[in-house]
Amino acid sequence: MAYATDVAIDGYRGAQPRSPGRGAVPGMLALLWSACLLLASFSAAAQRVEGDRVSAQGAYSAEVVVNGQGADERKAGFARGLAQVLGKLSGDRGAASRPGVGQELRQAEKYVEGYDYRQDEGVSASGAPSFKTTLVIRYNEEMVDSLTLALALPVWPQPRPKPVLWLAIDDGSGPRLVGLPNGEAARSTLDRALQRGYRLGLPNGTASEQAVVGAIWRGDTAAVARASQRYSPPMQLVGKLYRDGSGWKADWIFVDNGKVLSRWSESGANARQLLATGADGTADALMKRYAKRPETGPAGTYRVAFTGLHSADDYVRLSGYLQGLAVVRGMTPVRATPQRLEFDLELLSGLSGFKLMVNAGNVLVGGDLAADPSIPVAGDLPDGPRGTPVYRLQ
Numbered sequence: 001m002a003y004a005t006d007v008a009i010d011g012y013r014g015a016q017p018r019s020p021g022r023g024a025v026p027g028m029l030a031l032l033w034s035a036c037l038l039l040a041s042f043s044a045a046a047q048r049v050e051g052d053r054v055s056a057q058g059a060y061s062a063e064v065v066v067n068g069q070g071a072d073e074r075k076a077g078f079a080r081g082l083a084q085v086l087g088k089l090s091g092d093r094g095a096a097s098r099p100g101v102g103q104e105l106r107q108a109e110k111y112v113e114g115y116d117y118r119q120d121e122g123v124s125a126s127g128a129p130s131f132k133t134t135l136v137i138r139y140n141e142e143m144v145d146s147l148t149l150a151l152a153l154p155v156w157p158q159p160r161p162k163p164v165l166w167l168a169i170d171d172g173s174g175p176r177l178v179g180l181p182n183g184e185a186a187r188s189t190l191d192r193a194l195q196r197g198y199r200l201g202l203p204n205g206t207a208s209e210q211a212v213v214g215a216i217w218r219g220d221t222a223a224v225a226r227a228s229q230r231y232s233p234p235m236q237l238v239g240k241l242y243r244d245g246s247g248w249k250a251d252w253i254f255v256d257n258g259k260v261l262s263r264w265s266e267s268g269a270n271a272r273q274l275l276a277t278g279a280d281g282t283a284d285a286l287m288k289r290y291a292k293r294p295e296t297g298p299a300g301t302y303r304v305a306f307t308g309l310h311s312a313d314d315y316v317r318l319s320g321y322l323q324g325l326a327v328v329r330g331m332t333p334v335r336a337t338p339q340r341l342e343f344d345l346e347l348l349s350g351l352s353g354f355k356l357m358v359n360a361g362n363v364l365v366g367g368d369l370a371a372d373p374s375i376p377v378a379g380d381l382p383d384g385p386r387g388t389p390v391y392r393l394q
Contacts, residue, residue, distance in 0.1 A: 053118065054116045054117075054118050054136050055118070055136060056136055056137070056138075059085065059088045059089055059158070059197055060085055060138065060139045060140075060141050060144060061085070061136065061137065061138050061139070062080075062081035062082070062084040062085050062136075062137050062139070063081070063084075063118075063134050063135070063136050063137075064077045064080045064081050064084070064134070064135050064137070065132055065133065065134055065135075066133050066134070066135045067133070068133065069117060069133065073135075074115070074135065075108075075109060077135040077137065078108040078109045078111075078112055078115075078137060079105040079106065079108040081108070081135070081137040081139070082104070082105055082108040082111055082139060082144075083095065083096035083101075083105055084195070085139050085144060086101065086144075086147075086148070086153065087195075087196070087197070088195070088196065088197030089144070089148060089153070089155055089156065089197065090148070090153050090154050090155060090156055090287065090291060091154075091156035091196065091197055091198075091283050091284075091286060091287030091290075091291050092153075092154065092287055092291070093196070093280065093283070093284070095153065098151065098153060099151070099329070099348055100150075100151045100326035100327060100329075100348050101151060101153075101326070103324070103326040104147060104151075104326045107324075110143070111139045111140055111143050111144055111147070112137055112138070112139060112140070113138045113139055113140045114137075114138045115135060115136060115137045115138065116135075116136045117133060117134065117135060117136070118133075118134045118136055119131060119132070119133060119134075120132040120133075120134060143360060146356050146357070146359075146360050147326075147357075148294065149294045149296060149349075149352075149353065149356050150296070150326070150327050150348075150349060150353040150354075150356040150357045150360075151326060151327060151348055151349060151353065152293055152294055152296045152299075152348060152349035152353060153293075153294070154287070154291040154292060154293045154294075155291060155292060155293075155294060156197065156286065156287050156290055156291040157290065157291075157292065160197065160198045160199075160286075161198070161233045161235050161286070162198065162199045162200065162201050162233070163200055163201070163233070163235035163236060163237050163254070163282060164200075164201050164202070164203060164228050164231045164235065164236050164237070165178075165186060165189060165190075165200045165201065165202055165236075165237045165239070165278070166203065166212065166216055166224050166227075166228065166236055166237065166238045166239070167185075167186055167189065167216075167237075167238075167239045167240070167241070167275075167278070168213045168216040168217060168239070168240045168241075169185060169240070169241045169242070170240070170241070170242040170243065171243065172243055175213050175216070175217055175240065175242070176210075176213065177203070177205060177209060177210050177212065177213050177216070178202065178205075179202055179203050179204055179205020179206075179209060179210075180202055180203070180204050180205050181205050182205070183202050186200075186202065186275060187272075188272040188273070188275045188276045189239075189275045189276060189278050189279050190202075190279075191276075192276040192278075192279035192280060193279040193282070193283070195279075196279060196280065196283035197283070198282075198283065198286065200237065200279065200282070201231065203227075203228070203231070208227075209227060212224060212227045215227070216238055216239075216240055217240055219238070219251070219253060221236070221238055221253055221255045221258075221260060222258075224236055224238050224255070225255060225258055233257075234256070234257045234258070235254075235255065235256050235257070236254075236255045237252065237253075237254050237255075237278055237279075237282050238252070238253040238254075238255065239251065239252045239253075239275075239278045241271060241274060241275060244267055246269070247267060247268055247269045248267070248268060248269070248270075248271045248274050249265065249266070249267045249274070250265065250266050250267075250274040250275065250277060250278065251263075251264075251265045252264050252265070252266075252277070252278045252281050252282075254281060254282050254285045256285075256289070261285040261288075261289065262281055262282075262284070262285040264277070264281045294349075296349035296350055296352040296353045296356075297347070297349055297350015297351050297352040297353060298349075298350050299347060299348050299349060299350065300346070300347065300350065301330075301344050301345065301346050301347070302344070302345050302347055302350065302351050302354070303334070303342060303343075303344055303345075303388050304342070304343055304344075304345050304351075304354070304388065304389055304390075304391065305340050305341070305342045305388050305389070305390045305391070306318055306340060306341050306342070306343070306364070306390070306391050306392070306393060307339060307340045307341075307366075307390060307391070307392045307393070308392040308393035308394070309340075309341055309393055314393055315341070317363075317393070318341070318363075318393055319331075321361075321363045321364070322343070322345070325354070325357050325358075326348070326357065327347055327348045327349055327353045327354050327356075327357050328345055328346065328347060328348075328354070329346040329347070329348060330345070330346035331343050331344070331345050331346070332344045340390070342388070351389060355367050355389075358391065362394060363393065363394060364391040364392065364393060364394065365391065365392050365394055366389075366390055366391040366392045367389045367390070367391055368389065368390060369387035369388065369389055369390075
């Protein structure tokens with residue numbers, strides 16, 4: 001049984017067709033030209049045209065409000081957008097504060113695959129028209145996935161469940177169920193779920209479902225689960241919003257397959273903000289249960305050797321590069337010969353994470369183990385032999 005969820009539409013820019021080669025025979029030239037015209041028609045349909053509303057689509061896209069379209073605003077927007085994406089992938093609202101992430105956010109532009117702007121019109125508190133510029137960013141999936149692996153960020157796997165939101169609101173005239181016909185009342189909850197990387201659904205709001213309000217109000221999760229059997233998956237976010245003095249209060253219960261995973265309450269003056277806390281608490285509970293830390297090497301200090309250094313400038317370039325890698329927390333030079341230089345590197349995710357980040361760039365190549373019993377080794381490769389990986393500076 002399908003139920004309501006938020007839907008967004010995005011446009012894509014198509015590639016322009018190439019002209020046929022000079023040496024084509026007339027018949028082939030006509031055939032190629034016809035094909036080009038056909039491709040052009042597909043391309044024009046794929047391009048975003050005036051009136052389309054560009055928006056973020058999927059876990060690897062983000063939207064951030066900016067003050068303008070200048071380079072500095074865009075760079076800051078790229079960082080905020082990448083933080084959003086990492087939060088959606090992990091389900092962790094604190095993903096941006098995890099070790100090593102801040103360093104990558106400062107160079108977030110290297111993860112950007114494309115971007116666009118959207119102008120949103122609204123009304124200010126005084127009733128005058130207001131305009132807001134939104135930067136819509138698409139990030140490279142492969143590069144972002146490598147980053148999550150290199151920094152050993154927990155990842156909430158896809159596809160993700162779509163719990164049913166059973167929400168009752170009492171504004172002073174008695175509690176009422178929020179279903180499909182009045183779904184806009186739960187807009188802030190639905191939108192926050194999308195920001196956290198998953199979707200919530202609403203019940204159809206039939207007469208029999210309206211009777212579930214009593215169970216919601218008394219926190220009878222078993223009765224709500226029975227009413228929700230027609231929907232899939234067997235997950236429910238049960239919430240009630242009601243007046244609390246001069247403000248509001250929201251009580252939430254998240255249930256997964258009949259088991260209560262989390263209960264929480266929030267109070268405040270802004271009802272919309274309180275409704276969003278339901279989606280946040282649900283994401284936190286789902287992430288705690290389902291997010292998995294990637295199997296990279298353990299954090300620790302590892303001996304790594306480097307070759308291809310022929311001058312002091314090469315040493316400075318290597319040192320600067322290593323210090324700029326988010327997976328490197330510290331470095332100590334321990335041995336130098338005319339042929340190679342060795343560091344003890346303090347790594348967030350072991351040699352596996354280090355190799356992932358190095359392979360994403362073009363400064364170092366190699367990484368093969370060079371077994372040398374005379375060299376002390378501060379760490380081991382997971383499930384691998386003892387030895388020192390050797391990289392060559394390009």
